[in-house]
Amino acid sequence: MGFLERVPQLDDVIARLECAARLEELQSIIEWLRDYYAVDDMVYHWVSSNGTQYGCGTYDPKWVARYLEKGYLRVDPVVIGCYQRFHPVDWKRLDWSGKAARAFMTDAMAHGIGNQGYSIPIRGPNGQFALFTVSHTCADDEWARFTELNRRDLILLAHYFNQTALKLEPGRKPEATQPLSPREVETMTLLAVGYSRAQVADTLSISEHTLRVYIESARFKLGALNTTHAVARAMARGQIVV
Amino acid sequence: MGFLERVPQLDDVIARLECAARLEELQSIIEWLRDYYAVDDMVYHWVSSNGTQYGCGTYDPKWVARYLEKGYLRVDPVVIGCYQRFHPVDWKRLDWSGKAARAFMTDAMAHGIGNQGYSIPIRGPNGQFALFTVSHTCADDEWARFTELNRRDLILLAHYFNQTALKLEPGRKPEATQPLSPREVETMTLLAVGYSRAQVADTLSISEHTLRVYIESARFKLGALNTTHAVARAMARGQIVV
DNA sequence: TACACCCTCACCAGAATTGGGGAGTTGGAA
DNA sequence: TTCCAACTCCCCAATTCTGGTGAGGGTGTA
Incomplete structure (x- = not known):
């Protein structure tokens, strides 16, 4: 019946995601996906309402450390832009004006981040916000073809990554939300x-x-x-x- | 490259959704999908932060009118349950205890709503909240097979329905969000x-x-x-x- | 060079909120 | 039945917030 029943590879990846019992497993899955799609980087990054962050992906650890150290979360136009929209967005369509944003971009470039990117925002209750990002270095038209072709894959992958990450989130239970009358x-x-x-x-x-x-x-x-x-x-x- | 590139029918539906220039077109698409999946009902329902509601689907208009008239939005366990979670949920897993919820259920049944249901919550910024629901009358095991098989289709469809609905939303532009310093x-x-x-x-x-x-x-x-x-x-x- | 926006500081009086108390009824759950 | 949670009402004084107006210096854009 279903449209997708004939895509065993997607089934496999999703099954692996759903079976994952530890957050570390997501790392190997995302690396596999990066190779499968033959892109520079693929990242899942999640921020919960209490400020907890979790991420897995293929960015250079030095860049991740710098990102955290510099507090780029509040500067990064990708985060800011995606926080205010729902749909997947190409990095080119974000607002890169502003001094802080431009400085951020040059710093990112210097750390080997690709010139192209596509990010999918995911939202949940409790202020949950996550990003699933693909980044690459290539020309505009090639990138447009790539995103056009793989958009739907990425949406599903973003969804299942988030589902698994939320399931495994350690600091989830303590927030015993007392119901209001x-x-x-x-x-x-x-x-x-x-x-x-x-x-x-x-x-x-x-x-x-x-x-x-x-x-x-x-x-x-x-x-x-x-x-x-x-x-x-x-x-x-x-x-x-x- | 992409997992999904070989699924022309999904492509067709998504293309139709993306081309839609009026909300009315969503209605015919959802009817087509209902028939394709051979289920009783399929509904997309969206509530924006200012209280605006929009819906399209195959529910009996009498039930829709009653739903609105009775203010069931604040009683419906599907809405309440989905509002607090992120993942697709089977109706059986919702909280149907409570007088109001049970009364709602019997009323829904009397209006021909199926005993099985699967709802996908979708969230965006600005408190956007939407539901994509499939409902049917059948036995538990048959329903489990159906949802297992079509979950991913439904997630994607929910996403694209929401994308189109937001794009066409009439009361969207006026909210010229003035940036804060x-x-x-x-x-x-x-x-x-x-x-x-x-x-x-x-x-x-x-x-x-x-x-x-x-x-x-x-x-x-x-x-x-x-x-x-x-x-x-x-x-x-x-x-x-x- | 204007113009616009952001950041900073000040005064005042009236209105609203807050922090403690205590107490009675109802309806559903154990 | 008994208990608990929800709903309703009341007092008082200290603290906080609000509304309006005015003014100077900095930065970046047209």
């Missing part, structure tokens, strides 16, 4: 869309005193220091929909 | 992690007066009514990373 959810939601406490209380037809109890209890459950923090956490954890 | 980003970020204004000013080594200017200007740029709203918007739009 319906009233607390309503309260947080209305606060997140700009209502003042008085307006929220009015909207929910309860007294402002009662409302404060909800804010307090939600704040406690979310481990937040103040109302703004509580709303931010509730959003980041996907407990409210704004 | 570095200081404004720092301010919003620190507020989002629970710092008080005094703490933020201290951390940034500026006076609290200055800090207020940033908050005010960020609030203005974000079109926010207060600080909490500004932080929520900055987060939802991916302008700060918490």
Whole structure:
């Protein structure tokens, strides 16, 4: 029935990804894929809401170390650009203006990063954000052909890499997200869309005193220091929909 | 090179999706897919951050109307469950306890919704959230075989449906996201992690007066009514990373 | 050279939020 | 039944936030 049932190699890779019991295994899989596609580099990089980072890929370790040391995460136009969009994006279409971005690019080039790149952003609840990137050194038209041909492979691979990485994420369980009660959810939601406490209380037809109890209890459950923090956490954890 | 280059039918559907110039075309494509996979129903449903909803699919219009009228969006365990996870999920694995959920299920059954279902959540920045769902009436083992076989097709289709829907979304352009200055980003970020204004000013080594200017200007740029709203918007739009 | 934007600082008064208390009802779960 | 969690209401005082206006120096672009 399925479109894809006749592609044993994709099946194999996905099966290997799904069976992986340790994050280290992803490294060998991604190296295999790099060779299969005959590109310079292939990288899966994931950032969770609490700042945890994990990555596997074929970048020069020196470049990875420098990237972390320099805090390039907040400069890299690939990360910034992908953070704000959903679709796979060619590096050429990103915003490389700005002093910091250009300095970053020359530094990357000096460390052997290819002039072409294609990155697939992946998002999940709890502010999860991951990138699956392919990079290469070649001419524009050759790169266009490559991405056109392999886009769908890469989307699927990005998805399964992320699935496996999330499954194996070590610091996942401790975040025992305490569920909010319906009233607390309503309260947080209305606060997140700009209502003042008085307006929220009015909207929910309860007294402002009662409302404060909800804010307090939600704040406690979310481990937040103040109302703004509580709303931010509730959003980041996907407990409210704004 | 690519794993998938030999699957012309998937190419065709994706090409049709990418060429679509109007949301109505998605409807005929999804009907075609429903027939191709020989399932009861197939639905793409998307909710944007401003509450806009869009859907196309093969559900009975009466059920869709009832769903909207009853506000089932906030009751439906499929939506609630998928909102908090990233991976495709079988309906059987969702939490159907709770009075509201059970009432919803019997109502859905009465409207001819299948007993089996498989939903793929899709997420983007700006709180975008979409669901691609396949539903059918059959036995558990038959359904397990179906999902096992077609999971990857469905992931790709979900992706391309979402891509097209976002591209065609009418209320998308007006959201001219005004970029925040570095200081404004720092301010919003620190507020989002629970710092008080005094703490933020201290951390940034500026006076609290200055800090207020940033908050005010960020609030203005974000079109926010207060600080909490500004932080929520900055987060939802991916302008700060918490 | 303008112009625009960013960063920095200041004043003031009113409005809103916050941190502690305590207490009663309801409905579902053990 | 008993217990717990959720929902509702109330007081008070200190702290914090908000809204408006003004002003100077730096940097980069047109």
